[in-house]
Amino acid sequence: LKKSNDQGNFYYDTLQDRYEKARNSAKSFAVPQCGLCTFYWDDDNKKYKAKAFNFYCFPATGSRELNISPYFLCEGKSLEFLIQNGFNFNEWIEKGIPFLRSKEEQEVRERLTKIFDSEIKIDDRNKEFYLDFKAQLDDFLQNSPEKTLIVKAPNRYLKKIIHQQVRKLTNGFVSTESISSDEIRLTKLTEEEKYSYRTKEEKLADEINELIGFRKVIDYLILAKKPIVGHNMLLDICHLVQGFHSDLPHNFTNFQKRITSLFPTVFDTKYIIESTSKLREMFVSSALMDAKKTADNSIKECPDIDLMVIPDDEDVTSKNYESLELCHEAGFDAYITGVLFVKLSAFLEENIDNEKELLSQVTEYEPNKLSIYSNELYKKYKNRIFIMQSDMSYISTIKGKDGKNNNNNNNNNNNNNIIFITIK
Amino acid sequence: LKKSNDQGNFYYDTLQDRYEKARNSAKSFAVPQCGLCTFYWDDDNKKYKAKAFNFYCFPATGSRELNISPYFLCEGKSLEFLIQNGFNFNEWIEKGIPFLRSKEEQEVRERLTKIFDSEIKIDDRNKEFYLDFKAQLDDFLQNSPEKTLIVKAPNRYLKKIIHQQVRKLTNGFVSTESISSDEIRLTKLTEEEKYSYRTKEEKLADEINELIGFRKVIDYLILAKKPIVGHNMLLDICHLVQGFHSDLPHNFTNFQKRITSLFPTVFDTKYIIESTSKLREMFVSSALMDAKKTADNSIKECPDIDLMVIPDDEDVTSKNYESLELCHEAGFDAYITGVLFVKLSAFLEENIDNEKELLSQVTEYEPNKLSIYSNELYKKYKNRIFIMQSDMSYISTIKGKDGKNNNNNNNNNNNNNIIFITIK
Structure with missing residues (x-):
């Protein structure tokens, strides 16, 4: 429930400084909603299919006997911002999905056993x-x-x-x-x-068991080991870990280790834009909605993306965001991030990959699945998270920044057809 | 936004300990609503008239240039409790009355002047x-x-x-x-x-000027120097001062001085019940709603109270709570507290005042204005706030607990016809 993390950042902050600010924010403020969007490749129709989800998450409380008493900070302006963007606080409190981290779950169970x-x-x-x-x-x-x-x-x-x-x-x-x-x-x-x-x-x-709630989704996300894509995602990933998995470590190196083990493949679309000179020229602003608009206008040769709506299954409703002009729901932002990622990747595969460069001048564009796992070009983006206003351009989620630790893992990742998942 | 102050209290806490707990709570949590109810004596009809108000108060934020950024803690269970009792968080955030304390107002004005x-x-x-x-x-x-x-x-x-x-x-x-x-x-x-x-x-x-908002009401309350009545009001009065007037002092003695200067006459209906053996026998429970019910059933000889509704003036609507069976709005609680105070006082004036004792056996009851300012019996209740589970029975709002400091003030208080004001 904090509006942004860009206050109090200084240009010469160390990575540890930046991380600590994000960590403090994630430790104090609640995550009122979590957006996820899954993307899989439909090979018959040669297009991506996306399912977007917006989860209202309200910290588990439960019966008096369980003695679970969550506290969190709110920033007045952040509440107003959320309201202006359609967030429903009454629904959040009344019907929000509970969540209980593993540590707190253990503590409650031990308390009960003792009693x-x-x-x-x-x-x-x-x-x-x-x-x-x-x-x-x-x-x-x-x-x-x-x-x-x-x-x-x-x-x-x-x-x-x-x-x-x-x-x-x-x-x-x-x-x-x-x-x-x-x-x-x-x-x-x-x-x-x-x-x-x-x-x-x-x-x-x-x-x-009921109160574990939304943590189960995050547990699946961790088990799935799919590439996780975000946009300017340092604070998002801190919130994800701190809120639903475990206390973030003090030390930045330990944070890198934690992220590597939980999410071995991470892409940040803002970093992709800002670190690539061809893209930086093309994009006036790398803010999410601006970048999406630029990508829509400038990158035509890329796979189509169908946003799936499942109206019959009300329990697991994928959201229909196509009709909305602008919306600050997290699920919408996650969807937009994924669209941006597909477009950026398609552009990079067409234009940066040297082998293809000559061919692409003459052949007609054919939509195809992104080669995230095989194409070398993704290596320079993988596991690098954008940090703003700094003399360093990214935070690596891999200790030592070598970016090679997890190739073995990734080859085992094709066990189902979801290609990547975006978070917000 | 904290549910109660009765957690973590120990029987042998000193008054300073108790005060510190209430103070910490008031400093960290926001007051989402404030209930006030004014009572005045209608001498023509020989009854009290009450006007109840429930204010949603949302910390002032304002334009970006003002750089006002309020933070506050929330307790998950407290939000759920408020929702279950009809509190509307969306309305609170969107339409809540702003408030800005004198100190913060000064700071913002100085910042602007500098710019x-x-x-x-x-x-x-x-x-x-x-x-x-x-x-x-x-x-x-x-x-x-x-x-x-x-x-x-x-x-x-x-x-x-x-x-x-x-x-x-x-x-x-x-x-x-x-x-x-x-x-x-x-x-x-x-x-x-x-x-x-x-x-x-x-x-x-x-x-x-707009953002000062609800503080103006509290400023009037302080200027009016009317008796302030609450029920188990330590935390309420701490919130009132901390939220809308000034930072509560560390030291308990300074807290007493502050309260004396702001609210020279204070009554706590819970203390009145618990400290009077005749009443303690009569009341099984001194919780607000229980006590009100007991008073309704047991104390028949007391002035009537009309709850005024002003439907034509939507800006200053006094609430109509008569039809509601149970309601946890602060304005309703303030009204109930006032009714309880009138009944308790009428009972005490009839039954404790020795001079009247003989008369009251034979004459028929005639409703009359409570003699708060003249009757000696109020002295043993004045400026004493109930504290629970303790070997001390009350907190005095007067340093040295002599309770005599303010008689001079009180005689000047009849400048208009409001007799007392309840808070919640």
Whole structure:
């Protein structure tokens, strides 16, 4: 919920300085929405197909017992900016997808285990109460035709003992439910009922699974090892890691290692433009919407891109952004970034690749899949993130900036037909 | 935007500890809404009339030039709680009343003065440009029948010089307006036009006046010196001062001094209940809504209260809460607090005041104005704020807890007919 990261940057900042600023921002502010757009190559029709998604992400809170209490900073101007661009805060808070990082998930689970697994000692004063209760339970199980039994438990401590002892003594075949301030109802369960019955502990565990929410998407993104494309993406990728995966390391070198292991192939379209003299001449501005417009006007020889809309499946709706003139939804920006990447790449493959240079003068353009994995030209863009107003032109996501660490990985990446994924 | 202040309080906290917790909370979190309710005595009809107000307050941001950039913390659960109780975050951000404290207002004004008043030196390189421009201006003023003149100004520095010199040389009788990246239009103004013309600087000053916004209400509240009534109001009053008046002092004694000077008469209905044995017996719970219900059922002999609705004046609408069963709007809570205060006070005046005790057994109840200013019984409640779970029962807003400092003030308070104001 911070508007931009370009305040307080100085020309002579070191990479560590720049990274720290992005890191501090990612640690303090929430990510209210996350845009993703997948691109795959449709070889029959010789075009790309894109699916764009805009996720409202609201930090997991959950039941009181889980004791999850997320805090985050807001910048007044950023809230106003989002509202002006159609962001719906009520919907965000009410219906936003929760998310819980692995670390917090572990902490909550451990807290719950402690609460439920620590056996409560029955002290001498309550021994009589317990023996009396146990006699009732035995009678209920062995002699009673009734399905339920209500027992007295005058305080919370004794209630806890009953919940725990019943579970232990009946191996889950009797459920317990607190029905008033001093009464618990025991219910005999059939095999089937026992299977579907959820104890308080199990219900809370179910809830935690739900609360992981959007993190699952990011986990898949990490597993997929597809090229990740962004535009001016330093802050975006910091937010992605900090918000949904793990605390960003203090040290810039460790940050590079982290990114390399999570996202072995990263492209930044702003860096591609700014670092290529032919493109810098062509593009007056490398701001996302300006760059997209220039690319639309100047780069005609490139594959078509179909934005897919899935109206029948409301749960997984890919967005239709074609009709929108301008929109600041993250999903829209992700889509635009992908279109820009395809156009820039097509231009580079046509014009920079020396072998092709002569041919392209005479043959007619035929749309084809970008050769991200095979073409050498991508090496000088791979894993370099744009940084602005600096005497250094990029941040490498690879330690030592050699850009060669991950060639082995990449060759294994064609396990399905998604070619790359853009983030915002 | 924090849900409650009852986390992390310990029984043996000192008053300084308690105050610091409330202070930290008030410093970090924003107040999204502020509820006020005014009560005045209608002597003709022998009843109280109440006007309730609920203000959405969004920290002032304003134009880029003002460089106001408010930050605040949010707690996820608090946002959810507010949404569930009907709070509209979109409206808050889009239409919330801005507010700017005196300190920040001063800072912005000084910044602007610096920008506009510092005379820009015309260096030697630009002397020729300036002399040429001045000749044009003289000709325009003395010889030209035209009302406007367009002059060239190739960069921002030269533009600034023109804006400043024209204002200085023509004493405001010519307006300047930048119409393109290198042109400025000068326009001759008549006496009348000059009066209504606002320079950039004046427009920004106007904007600052607008941005003060809700602070004006609090300034009036402080000027009015009416009794302020709250329910469990430590955090509320901290937010009121920190958010709309001034940074809360570190030291608890200084906090007492600050409150005494701003709000010389303060009552806390929760403290009134908890500190009075007759009331503690009567009230099972002193939570606001519970207490209101108990008071409705148990205290029948008290003045009626009419909640006024002003449907014709949409700008200053007093809210109609009578029809609502339960509502967590701050304005509603303020109204309920006031009703509770009237009932508690009426009960105390009838039952605790010894002189009346015998009479009240035989005569019929006649509604009358509460004798807040004259009746001795209020002394033991005045300027004492409830603190929960503590071995001390209240926080005094008066240093040394003597509660006598302000009698002189209070006698001068009857300058209009508002008797007290509740806050939430």
